[in-house]
Amino acid sequence: MGKILVTGGAGYIGSHTCLELLNDDYEIVVLDNLSNSSEESLRRVQDITGKTLELVKGDIRDRALLDSLFQQHNFESVIHFAGLKAVGESCEIPLDYYDNNVYGTIVLCQAMQAANVKSIVFSSSATVYGDPATLPITEDFPLSATNPYGRSKLIVEEVLEDLYKSDNEWSIALLRYFNPAGAHSSGRIGENPNDIPNNLMPYVTQVAIGKLEKLRVFGDDYPTVDGTGVRDYIHVVDLSLGHVKTIKKLRTTKGVHTWNLGVGKGYSVLEMVAAFEQASGKDVPYEITPRRSGDIAACYANSEKALKELGWKAERGLEEMVTDAWRWQSDNPNGYSQ
DSSP states (O other), X not given: OXXXXXXXXXXXXXXXXXXXXXXXXXXXXXXXXXXXXXXXXXXXXXXXXXXXXXXXXXXXXXXXXXXXXXXXXXXXXXXXXOSOOOHHHHHHOHHHHIIIIIIXXXXXXXXXXXXXXXEEEEEEEGGGBOSOSSSSBOTTSOOBOSSHHHHHHHHHHHHHHHHHXXXXXXXXXXXXXXXXXXXXXXXXXXXXOSSSOSSHHHHHHHHXXXXXXXXXXXXXXXXXXXXXXXXXXXXXXXXXXXXXXXXXXXXXXXXXXXXXXXXXXXXXXXXXXXXXXXXXXXXXOEEEEOOOTTOOSEEOBOOHHHHHHHOOOOOOOHHHHHHHHHHHHHHOTTTTOO
């Protein structure tokens, strides 16, 4: 198998993807500035797989570092996870988001171009669909963004489209994720937010284990089954396997390809809470608070294109997601900092 550069590979989705790449006999170099991740995740990935990877601590905006990496290694492709990813925070510090997510990707692509490595899998997001007019969402929906985080992803998608138009040798995948949840079934790696979690699942697990007092549910007056926001939650292992399939696909196809990676059905916040309470046997107290700006009522994917073109579909359901998330949290109450 080839050698892959994984930017942001120590993070939540990155570490799970590294694990699946190693299982599939790829060689991996991870570039991560560890701003929102931990080296421990990659130590555990190597323990679980019995294989080694190389971690380079550094930033994707460091062109000299990137040039030296591309000189040292003969990379087949880059999987690009490195980026800031909190919707609320992006509204407070938009310039940091554009600097890290947009400028960082430009520097990375410049280094790739100079090294003649023209295959990239970009970690995009369902936020690029804005507030969709209908559901489920297919890849040809109109694009817009309701916050700087989503806009930074959308701008990068456009940059990559322009890059291909200028040079048809590129093979580019835009993977639009829905809401990753769960953890590896070993309980050794999982989602480890530095601060108060932005995502629902780690928030729920931290309330259940007693780290946080209660869950805040933003709004109960949406036009949904119980008034709370509906999202398409996808098991992080399914999502990771989607990247492995995509790397293989890019070997045989040029151009810019967009794939939704989601389960294809939505669950409300309160449905997720109920499923988690059942799996863990713990109560999750919650309070209803006002809606968050930039949030939409419902969002779920049509992932038929990924099935047809990548041979990928989500195999793990809600019960497995909440069970694996709880195993990770209860085995690692303080995340990676034991």
